Amino acid sequence: MSNQNKLIIVGAGGHGKVIADTAIKNGYTNISFVDDHAVGESMGFPIIGAVPEIEMLKDDQTDFVIGIGNNQTRKAIAERYDVRWVTLIHPSAQIATSVTLGQGTVVMAGAVINACATIGDHCIINTGAVVEHDNVIENYVHISPKAALGGSVCIGEQTHVGIGATVINHMAICGGCTIGAGAVVVKSIEQSGTYIGVPAQRKI
Secondary structure, eight states: OOTTOEEEEEOOSHHHHHHHHHHHHTTOOEEEEEOSSOOSEETTEEBOOOGGGHHHHOOTTEEEEEOOOOHHHHHHHHHHOOSOBOOEEOTTOEEOTTOEEOTTOEEOTTOEEOTTOEEOTTOEEOTTOEEOTTOEEOTTOEEOTTOEEOTTOEEOTTOEEOTTOEEOTTOEEOTTOEEOTTOEEOSOBOSOSEEETTTTEEOO
16 A cells, blocks of 8 residues: 555446445545546545546556456456556454465455465456365456355456356366356356356357
């Protein structure tokens, strides 16, 4: 966190609001938003412009984080703007000392990340999610609330694991997948697509 304690959240919608609450609990007081579709304020903090204005707002005193749940949008913004992306962890999250977290990643309330897991850049480990030991989570992945990943799971870039989904131990899921809410992955996934059901099957 910068000494100046200034944070701009990209995206003032629901996910941005949750990030703002996490930022408050990390001691940020000078918080604002940029958003292409909203004006005024959010969470009592001002919306100071649209996303392209990031270039004019960046300086050595400001941290940035992306408050947008869509993986593709988050990637596009992160790769376009060269700013100081900050990693935020809710105080109630439980993270093992051997975990590696990439820049711009957010870990929400009640999440658990266990020993030797590696989390990439601009990921979302959402409320109450469980990421077990030795997981490898690539960049721009979203692990939704209450999703559970067993030990030694690998999740490819831009994959979204839905609410309450389960991935058993030693599975690998390729990039660009959507795992539906409540799905149970019992076989590794090598083809991008949407997978639903118990056991999870590719949606045609």
